[in-house]
Amino acid sequence: MTETNTVKPIYPGAYPPPTPDDDSDLGFPTAPLNLTLGFDLETHQIPLDQLLPSKKVPDGVMTTRKFKQIVASIREIGLIEPLSVIRPLEGADGFLLLDGNLRVLALKELEQDTAPCLIAKDFETYTYNHRINRLSSVQEHYMLRRAIDKGVSRERLARAFNVNLSTINRRINLLHGICPKAVELLQDHQFTPDVTRLLRKMKSARQIEAVELMIAANSITAAHADALLKATPPEQRSDVTPPKPEEPKGDPLEQIVRLEKEMNQVQVKYKDAEENYGSELLNLVVAKGYLTKLVSNAAVNSYIGRHAPEILEHFELVVNTFSMEEALQQQVAEEAGSEISAETRARNTSASIAAYLAEHGEDEDDGAESDAEIGDPDAGQTGDIVDIEPTVGGRDTQSENVAPDQGSQPAQAAE
Numbered sequence: 001m002t003e004t005n006t007v008k009p010i011y012p013g014a015y016p017p018p019t020p021d022d023d024s025d026l027g028f029p030t031a032p033l034n035l036t037l038g039f040d041l042e043t044h045q046i047p048l049d050q051l052l053p054s055k056k057v058p059d060g061v062m063t064t065r066k067f068k069q070i071v072a073s074i075r076e077i078g079l080i081e082p083l084s085v086i087r088p089l090e091g092a093d094g095f096l097l098l099d100g101n102l103r104v105l106a107l108k109e110l111e112q113d114t115a116p117c118l119i120a121k122d123f124e125t126y127t128y129n130h131r132i133n134r135l136s137s138v139q140e141h142y143m144l145r146r147a148i149d150k151g152v153s154r155e156r157l158a159r160a161f162n163v164n165l166s167t168i169n170r171r172i173n174l175l176h177g178i179c180p181k182a183v184e185l186l187q188d189h190q191f192t193p194d195v196t197r198l199l200r201k202m203k204s205a206r207q208i209e210a211v212e213l214m215i216a217a218n219s220i221t222a223a224h225a226d227a228l229l230k231a232t233p234p235e236q237r238s239d240v241t242p243p244k245p246e247e248p249k250g251d252p253l254e255q256i257v258r259l260e261k262e263m264n265q266v267q268v269k270y271k272d273a274e275e276n277y278g279s280e281l282l283n284l285v286v287a288k289g290y291l292t293k294l295v296s297n298a299a300v301n302s303y304i305g306r307h308a309p310e311i312l313e314h315f316e317l318v319v320n321t322f323s324m325e326e327a328l329q330q331q332v333a334e335e336a337g338s339e340i341s342a343e344t345r346a347r348n349t350s351a352s353i354a355a356y357l358a359e360h361g362e363d364e365d366d367g368a369e370s371d372a373e374i375g376d377p378d379a380g381q382t383g384d385i386v387d388i389e390p391t392v393g394g395r396d397t398q399s400e401n402v403a404p405d406q407g408s409q410p411a412q413a414a415e
Contacts, residue, residue, distance in 0.1 A: 038121060043082055045114045050094045051085065053101050062105060065162075071106045072162035079103065082116040086123055098124070137191050138183065141174040148172065179204040185211045186220070194222035198229050201239040206232055292319045 061067055073080075083100035097104065098120055107115050135143070147157060154172070158165045170193040175183055177200035185208070195214075199207050210228040214220045234240045294300055295315050304312045317331070 039084075039118045040121070043116050043118060046083075046085065046095060046117045047114050048104060048108060048112065051083070051104055051115070051117075052088070052094050052096050053104070054097050055101065057101055057105065061102070062109070067102055067106065069162045070102055071109055073160050074103070074106050075110060076156065076160040079107070079116060082118045084120055085117045086120045095119070096123075134190065136186075136188050137174065138187050138189075141171055144168065144172050176200070179207050182207040182211045185215060189215070189220050191220040192222055195220060195225045198222065198225040201229055201237055202232055203236050203238050206236040288318055288321075291315050295319055 081100075083103060084098040085095035086098055088094065088096045095117065100115075104115065144157060148154065154165060154168050158168045161168070174193055174196055176196075178186075178196055181204075182199065199210060202210060210225065210232075211220075213228060214224050217224065229237075234242075295312075301312070304315070
């Protein structure tokens with residue numbers, strides 16, 4: 001057994017130790033305190049084959065993530081904490097491990113022969129395994145930041161912890177974007193970087209509220225933080241930008257000038273319509289009355305129906321119209337319904353003429369009466385026929401158009 005890393009003796013209960021030249025009034029003790037040390041003050045290098053395990057190591061422990069991290073840490077920076085051992089019997093060979101069974105296996109895997117050990121004076125294993133202060137996530141973050149500030153590279157930290165470089169970066173930026181009050185609440189708790197990643201999407205007041213809710217529920221997990229984030233109103237989230245009001249395209253002053261010009265044009269048109277409304281309405285009433293008398297004449301109706309049925313349809317539409325809305329509705333209804341063919345319109349016109357002739361067929365000369373009716377100035381139809389019927393070679397064709405109706409009178413009367 002060799003002694004390589006011997007610890008210097010210390011004066012129990014005083015630091016720094018007093019010197020003979022110091023004044024005795026300083027209050028330093030002049031004799032060792034009545035305390036029992038748990039370990040020897042020297043660290044011993046003990047061969048690994050002399051270390052006896054105090055408990056059975058579970059099967060498969062050498063494949064776990066924790067064991068691989070221990071191996072990577074010892075390989076990169078060496079063993080930090082010495083092993084705790086005790087002599088099983090006074091004068092017996094070998095040492096019984098009180099704490100450090102996984103570290104012994106890691107040293108054996110790295111092909112080490114010896115390990116630094118502290119020899120305990122009391123056979124007690126409870127303190128080593130149960131009275132442990134685990135590092136919180138915030139403390140681990142500060143430790144990594146301090147190591148980087150002192151010149152340790154992130155790649156070396158990743159090798160020492162046996163993790164990816166992205167994991168080290170996430171641990172280093174753990175508290176970025178978290179308000180100081182929320183960090184204070186998380187000071188003594190362990191959580192994953194995903195928790196703070198979700199907390200960054202909240203504003204400061206909501207971060208504090210979310211952390212308090214997770215601590216009260218004893219569940220500082222990413223799932224709980226995600227649920228709180230989804231329940232956060234949009235105005236309390238930092239990752240949701242409020243919609244910006246739509247800005248008008250172009251220069252607002254130019255749009256105002258254009259709008260004023262359009263309003264002036266509308267006012268001019270309105271004044272013109274207001275001035276001409278009375279005369280135009282009177283003209284429309286007179287025109288409607290004229291067309292009503294014109295269409296009520298059976299002969300004129302028959303002539304227009306044979307030569308210009310489209311014009312007759314428009315005349316009838318004007319006669320039967322009381323307002324512009326009714327005219328549009330009637331036109332839509334006619335377009336939606338089935339169109340009457342030209343042959344059906346001719347048949348209807350012939351039936352109307354036959355009914356008219358049968359009503360006035362008491363006299364012997366119906367054709368003369370028809371001519372008298374057409375040429376009657378009181379009925380107001382003579383000018384109508386002249387305006388509508390064309391002239392061929394300077395000769396009036398009225399008699400030629402009326403003659404077929406007179407010639408068909410006997411057949412219609414017979415019917």
